[in-house]
Amino acid sequence: MAEAPFPTPETSSAGSALLDLERVPTVIVEDIHLIYRIAGRRARSNAPAALFGMLKRGQPPGMREVHAVRGVSFTAYRGEAIGLIGPNGSGKSTLLRGIAGLMAPQSGVIYTSGQPSLLGVGAAMMNDMSGERNVVLGCLAMGMTPEQVKEVYDDIVDFAGIGEFISLPMNTYSSGMGARLRFAIAAAKTHEILLIDEALATGDAEFRRKSEKRIHDLRDQAGTVFLVSHGLGVIRETCNRAIWLEKGKIVADGEANAVVDAYQDRHDPDARVLEATAVPLVLDEASSI
Amino acid sequence: MTDVRAVAAPELSAAELASRFGMARAGARPALLPYARDLWGRRHFVLAFARAYNAVGYSSSFLGQFWQVLTPLLNAGVYFLVFGVILHTRRGVSNYIGFLVIGIFVFHYTQNSILTGSRAITANIGLTRALHFPRATLPVATTVIALQQLLVSLVVLLPIILITGERPSPRWLLVVPAVTLQTIFCLGCSFVLARIGARIPDTAQILPFLLRTWLYLSGIFYSIKNLTQSLHGEWLRRLLEINPGAVYVELVRDALLAKHSTYVFEWPVAVAWATVMFLGGFVFFWQAEEEYGRG
Numbered sequence: 364m365a366e367a368p369f370p371t372p373e374t375s376s377a378g379s380a381l382l383d384l385e386r387v388p389t390v391i392v393e394d395i396h397l398i399y400r401i402a403g404r405r406a407r408s409n410a411p412a413a414l415f416g417m418l419k420r421g422q423p424p425g426m427r428e429v430h431a432v433r434g435v436s437f438t439a440y441r442g443e444a445i446g447l448i449g450p451n452g453s454g455k456s457t458l459l460r461g462i463a464g465l466m467a468p469q470s471g472v473i474y475t476s477g478q479p480s481l482l483g484v485g486a487a488m489m490n491d492m493s494g495e496r497n498v499v500l501g502c503l504a505m506g507m508t509p510e511q512v513k514e515v516y517d518d519i520v521d522f523a524g525i526g527e528f529i530s531l532p533m534n535t536y537s538s539g540m541g542a543r544l545r546f547a548i549a550a551a552k553t554h555e556i557l558l559i560d561e562a563l564a565t566g567d568a569e570f571r572r573k574s575e576k577r578i579h580d581l582r583d584q585a586g587t588v589f590l591v592s593h594g595l596g597v598i599r600e601t602c603n604r605a606i607w608l609e610k611g612k613i614v615a616d617g618e619a620n621a622v623v624d625a626y627q628d629r630h631d632p633d634a635r636v637l638e639a640t641a642v643p644l645v646l647d648e649a650s651s652i
Numbered sequence: 653m654t655d656v657r658a659v660a661a662p663e664l665s666a667a668e669l670a671s672r673f674g675m676a677r678a679g680a681r682p683a684l685l686p687y688a689r690d691l692w693g694r695r696h697f698v699l700a701f702a703r704a705y706n707a708v709g710y711s712s713s714f715l716g717q718f719w720q721v722l723t724p725l726l727n728a729g730v731y732f733l734v735f736g737v738i739l740h741t742r743r744g745v746s747n748y749i750g751f752l753v754i755g756i757f758v759f760h761y762t763q764n765s766i767l768t769g770s771r772a773i774t775a776n777i778g779l780t781r782a783l784h785f786p787r788a789t790l791p792v793a794t795t796v797i798a799l800q801q802l803l804v805s806l807v808v809l810l811p812i813i814l815i816t817g818e819r820p821s822p823r824w825l826l827v828v829p830a831v832t833l834q835t836i837f838c839l840g841c842s843f844v845l846a847r848i849g850a851r852i853p854d855t856a857q858i859l860p861f862l863l864r865t866w867l868y869l870s871g872i873f874y875s876i877k878n879l880t881q882s883l884h885g886e887w888l889r890r891l892l893e894i895n896p897g898a899v900y901v902e903l904v905r906d907a908l909l910a911k912h913s914t915y916v917f918e919w920p921v922a923v924a925w926a927t928v929m930f931l932g933g934f935v936f937f938w939q940a941e942e943e944y945g946r947g
Contacts, residue, residue: 438666465679473677474675496700499700500701503700506693508696
């Protein structure tokens with residue numbers, strides 16, 4: 364596995380604590396607990412049953428709480444690309460939303476330098492509007508001026524590479540096209556901290572290559588990238604550090620390949636053998652470009 | 653497995669490390685003034701959003717944006733048929749058509765901005781979750797959309813009141829300050845309802861009933877003055893007259909209808925409602941800034 368020429372957390376911090384201070388932290392997460400509420404989702408068979416349930420319980424109807432992240436702490440530094448891995452429901456996406464400031468922690472605190480940007484598949488923008496309008500509105504919402512939007516507009520459309528679909532409403536897009544456009548919009552701005560939630564999973568090989576290159580660029584510009592992905596190969600390729608979450612808690616945090624290896628040993632020892640044969644294929648794809 | 657947590661300079665607490673590198677708490681609500689400045693910085697977004705919304709809103713109908721003109725016209729037609737022709741509410745009002753149509757258009761603006769304001773966050777939850785921006789831009793945007801519709805309605809209104817015998821006069825210019833004050837009032841309402849609507853999803857179900865009640869209390873189809881003179885005492889009239897639903901309607905009628913007479917304290921009351929609602933609403937909305945889009 365070709366390791367990116369970036370120092371891993373271990374090698375750069377192996378020295379004294381003083382050395383550590385020269386690395387610039389971008390995200391500090393300290394013992395956070397994230398709980399999200401689901402409103403009005405508890406479907407009842409009929410209206411009287413719903414009313415009766417409300418009276419009996421004496422609580423707001425249909426409010427449920429999910430304790431998704433339970434006491435997570437870590438510090439991320441400039442130039443790191445951190446992969447978050449874990450089974451479904453382990454709190455990866457919730458943790459990203461917490462870092463993005465889109466969800467207030469129940470306890471604990473998250474510090475960030477600058478405003479992190481979250482990019483996710485679920486986060487649709489304005490579905491009934493055309494791709495063109497979404498590009499303009501997305502850029503303006505990120506705080507660009509109309510002149511700046513004009514400057515980056517063509518780059519965004521080129522990067523997304525969805526052709527004439529750009530003038531059609533986003534609800535006519537395939538999930539892959541939607542993801543491409545969203546990534547292109549978010550990547551138009553240099554982010555100090557970029558959070559990517561499965562957004563690359565739906566793209567094709569060519570788009571994946573482009574976006575992985577963009578992630579490397581962002582790291583080079585001294586940014587920090589967080590990446591949630593179930594594709595462990597992507598984590599190995601693009602990240603130099605990985606955090607393994609399980610039921611809202613950190614199981615392991617360290618050099619990407621080591622953490623991914625341990626994760627696979629625990630969850631799917633067979634897959635590791637399979638992936639070992641698949642690795643040369645992935646490398647081929649990357650080097651043939 | 654190396655635990656990186658242990659490496660992070662143990663002698664420094666997270667808070668100390670954060671302050672040393674000038675880091676801020678994630679999603680922290682900015683202070684009121686920086687928040688207002690940030691909101692001002694998104695004015696281009698608000699305008700582009702309103703424009704895009706208007707273009708998209710009618711895109712699935714044959715007549716397209718022509719509905720922006722047609723909807724207020726049809727509304728006025730229906731109410732004139734019911735209240736003017738069938739019920740004969742026109743007693744005591746000279747130029748009842750002008751009186752009625754102004755009432756409907758202007759009140760509809762307040763109603764519309766409250767209704768869409770209550771859905772400002774919930775209808776744009778995807779955007780709220782995808783991007784970080786001052787959330788107050790959304791209720792501002794819905795109010796701007798409602799204002800655009802009012803302006804179209806006012807253009808439709810002009811030929812109507814000319815046909816009904818009004819003559820252009822410099823007094824008509826008073827419409828501008830009246831609508832400006834109403835817009836400030838509507839922004840305040842929008843802020844309040846946006847927070848409530850984001851917190852209580854059932855607001856969307858209850859609000860239409862409350863708004864209809866308000867419509868019937870605000871002297872849109874009848875003259876508050878004439879009605880209360882015959883039925884009740886002075887106090888009820890005063891109460892109905894300082895109701896903001898009636899105040900802004902009366903101001904526009906006052907400006908456009910030559911024979912419309914109204915009471916003296918109209919303008920101060922309009923300014924007071926606008927100021928109180930806007931400032932109160934803005935602070936009320938800002939207080940929950942960290943909550944929007946959560947869960």
